Amino acid sequence: MSEHRFTLRLGDKRYPAQLAETPDPPRILYGIGDPSALVEGLGVVGARRATPYGLRCTRLFAGWAAGHGTSIISGAAIGCDREAHLAALDAGGNTLAVLGCGPDVDYPRRSAPLLAELRRCHVVVSECPFGQQPTRWSFVRRNRIIAGLARAVLVVEAGLPSGTFSTADAALDAGRDVLAVPGSVLSPESRGSNRLIRQGAIPITDVGELAQYLGLEGATPAAGDVAADDTLRALVADPMRPDDLARALGIDIVHTARTLGALEAAGHVVRYADGRYGIR
Amino acid sequence: MQATVATTTLTGVEAIAVEVQADVSPGLPVFGIVGLADTAVQEARDRVRAALRSVGFDFPNARVIVNLAPAPLRKHGTGFDLPIALAVLAATGQVPRAALDDVTAVGELGLDGSVREIPGMLAHAISAARSDRDLLGPISAGRIVGVVPQLRYRGIESLARMKGGLPATAPPKTSRAQTLAIPTIDVADIAGHESAKRGLEIAAAGRHNLLLVGPPGSGKSMLARALCGLLPPLTEAESLESALVHSVAGLDPRQCLDGIRPFRAPHHSCSVAGLVGGGTPPRPGEMSLAHNGVLFLDEFPEFGPASLQALRQPIEEGVITLVRAHGAVRYPARVTLTAAMNPCPCGYAGDPQRECRCTDGAVARYSARVGGPLYDRMDLTLRIDRVDPALIIDDAPVTPLSATVRSRITTAHAFAGTRHPCSMRSQLQADARALLEDAARHANLSGRAVTRVVRVARTIADLEQSVPIVVSHVAEALGYRSWDAT
Incomplete structure (x- = not known):
């Protein structure tokens, strides 16, 4: 393994300047990878139990920003975090992970392949020394580093209560902007991000708005394809169970099941783990 | 003086022929039974002696040895009482030997000489019919064995009846009930759950194994019971098969004989032997008792891992083979397996009203208890969710009655066959x-x-x-x- 370990002390020349100026910067930053990749970027955080909607938004915004030269900073957790890293990697952009355990520890274990890739080609940092196992509180402390390294934090999907809120709070403490992707009024998984918007977070409703915020050019707002199908139109706003959908549309269950199956096969809708169907 | 009486003993759901040979010879008065007899058979000595005396026969004051042939086969149970008594009576000339030539006898004796039923009367009857012999047994079993085609059954209530020679054969009975009252839930009575009901119809039509996943109180057990009502009644052949297992297990086979599909719902503390059969002597398990019917396993992941994995092979093959030191026993086990489980340990994952507080690891471990190979055998997985109470109260009955669905299923089944x-x-x-x-x-x-x-x-x-x-x-x-x- 040719992994490159490094340690940065507060005051070192290579210690990220944007992090140093936050109220509570870590005294020592442990890392693996390329320390020069610790540039200012966009923090992308969201629920671990993300819905397909959350994952799709993560991929859209993180992928676009990374593809346009903005580094994506996240926590390598499952759900939105991982999707943000992967979208950035797929877009050929820069991305870095901040962990709540030693930078050489694979946690969560499901993210191990992702972390290996990040250590090799990008950078993984932490204020925990090498080999330290995660603790419950280390993640809350970790969130302030994500906020400190970023110029703004984008909350893609958050329910209530949500750990994502601590990152948003840390961002405000560090004087960073909080951006949030709104979700359905009916979806419990979006209640947290909607509340952030009400509390003053900047809503990001399409790529153009993100581009404008980041001061980047060349964004074409995604052409919102109007759903032609009644079923799709019903599911756009709110994922539903087949029974509820059949009742809402006034068609029988067999027909509904067949429509959903055909739409799923065509890749228009997905089945959630709780049996609801939503737009992919 | 010697005499021989034919009887049968159970291995699995088959009754195999055993010869009871009695030898009465002068000497010190002894009554011995040889031929790998278990305790219950050894105790027959006391029952036979008392029964003979109390109905007025003589028990010989001589050396009486009874051999059960083939000697290497283990003999269990109390069904040997009657043939042992008859063999002693024939050997001492109290009953004409020729009268017992074409007769197979089974039954337990009371001390007063009464002849009582034993488990597996149907199996004994089928074996007797197959070998074209008359079956002599307790008169009370007549209504059950009457369904076995080509059986000549001679029922006696007491050993005293043998004084007047063999009793007459009972006329065969058509014991099937004319109208079938299926004691299950009608799908028309279930409010909401439209997609689940459709799933049940498909499962019933194709005899697919079914997994119901949903939070507590969402109606999983109710739907499983409704499935039983959707299955068409047992055919004559099926009802005999299912009744046979019940009979062998010592349970009342009459419901099966009436064509009602068995529905078995063992608790999740059920042992491996309780589920697939076992014990000494081997006894059919819940899966065999559900043969041709529905085996409902509620709280699927809570069953012991050994019990769950023991289901895998019988699900594929429709038969359970128990291999023991003294031989293999086969029990039929063609079931529609219906399992129900919560989506996570707390039960509320995906429930719109209650929040699930399980960690991802806990959910993964819960689901892993069942394991991939068993999930692979479940053809349909239905997500069951709690129905809006308003719907339960005002839902107009939109679903057809079970009887209507059942006729569709019967048609589909017939079509699949052609x-x-x-x-x-x-x-x-x-x-x-x-x-x-x-x-x-x-x-x-x-x-x-x-x-x-x-x-x-x-x-x-x-x-x-x-x-x-x-x-x-x-x-x-x-x-x-x-x-x-x-």
């Missing part, structure tokens, strides 16, 4: 195949998942009496695939 048995893949129409390929790509289906989708689509096509599997059949079948399949 259609040309060629490979399922060749019945898939081109666009249905394309849809399946798209689905496999988009929903990340495994090879096994694809096979199950096709199998379910085949049943949906059967319900519409369509030989080809068209695109809408596959589309619907996709919705019933397992969540674990990806």
Whole structure:
């Protein structure tokens, strides 16, 4: 393994300047990878139990920003975090992970392949020394580093209560902007991000708005394809169970099941783990 | 003086022939039984002696040795009482020996000489009918063994009856009830749950194994019971098979004989032997008692890992083979397995009203208790959710009665039997195949998942009496695939 370990002390020349100026910067930053990749970027955080909607938004915004030269900073957790890293990697952009355990520890274990890739080609940092196992509180402390390294934090999907809120709070403490992707009024998984918007977070409703915020050019707002199908139109706003959908549309269950199956096969809708169907 | 009386003993659901030989010779008065007899058979000595005396026969004051042949076969149970008594009576000339030549006798004796029923009377009756012999046994078993075709049954209530020679054969009975009162829930009475009810119809039509996943109190058990009512009544042959298992287990087989499909719902503390059979002597388990019916396992992951994995092979083969030191026993076990489970340890994952507080690891461990190979055997997975109370109160009955659905299922079943048995893949129409390929790509289906989708689509096509599997059949079948399949 040719992994490159490094340690940065507060005051070192290579210690990220944007992090140093936050109220509570870590005294020592442990890392693996390329320390020069610790540039200012966009923090992308969201629920671990993300819905397909959350994952799709993560991929859209993180992928676009990374593809346009903005580094994506996240926590390598499952759900939105991982999707943000992967979208950035797929877009050929820069991305870095901040962990709540030693930078050489694979946690969560499901993210191990992702972390290996990040250590090799990008950078993984932490204020925990090498080999330290995660603790419950280390993640809350970790969130302030994500906020400190970023110029703004984008909350893609958050329910209530949500750990994502601590990152948003840390961002405000560090004087960073909080951006949030709104979700359905009916979806419990979006209640947290909607509340952030009400509390003053900047809503990001399409790529153009993100581009404008980041001061980047060349964004074409995604052409919102109007759903032609009644079923799709019903599911756009709110994922539903087949029974509820059949009742809402006034068609029988067999027909509904067949429509959903055909739409799923065509890749228009997905089945959630709780049996609801939503737009992919 | 010697005499021989034929009897039968149970191994599995078969009764195999055993000869009871009695030898009465002068000497010190002894009464011995040889031929690998267990305790219950050894105790027959006291019952036989008392029974003979109390009805006025003489028990010989001599050396009486009874041999049960073939000697290496282990003999269990109290069914040997009657043939041992008859062999002693024939050997001492108190009953004419010739009268017992074409008779197979089974039954337990009371001290007063009464002849009592033993477990497995149906198995003994079938064996006797097959070897074209008269069966002599307790008169009370007459109403059950009457269904066995070509059986000549001679029932006696007491050993005293043998003083007047063999009793007459009882006329065969048609014991089937004319109207079938199925003691289950009617699907028309279930409010909401529309997609689940459709799933039940498909499962019943194709005899597919079914997994119900949902939070507590969402109606999983109710739906499982309703499934039993959707299955058409047992055919004559099936009812005899199911009744046979019940009879061998010492349970009342009359419901099976009336054509009611067995519904067994063992508690999750059930042992491996309780579930698939076992013990000494071996006894059929819950899975065999549910033969031709529904085996409902509620709280599926709470069953012991050994019990669950023991289900795998019988699900595939429809028969349980218990191999023991002294031989193998086979019990039929063709069941529609219906399992119910919560989506997570707390039960509320995906419930709109209550929040699930389980960690991802806990959910994964809970689901892993069942394990991939068993999930693979569940053709349909239905998500069951709590129905809005308002709907339960004002729901107008939109679903047809169980009887209507049952007739559709019977038609589908008959259709499946007549259609040309060629490979399922060749019945898939081109666009249905394309849809399946798209689905496999988009929903990340495994090879096994694809096979199950096709199998379910085949049943949906059967319900519409369509030989080809068209695109809408596959589309619907996709919705019933397992969540674990990806």
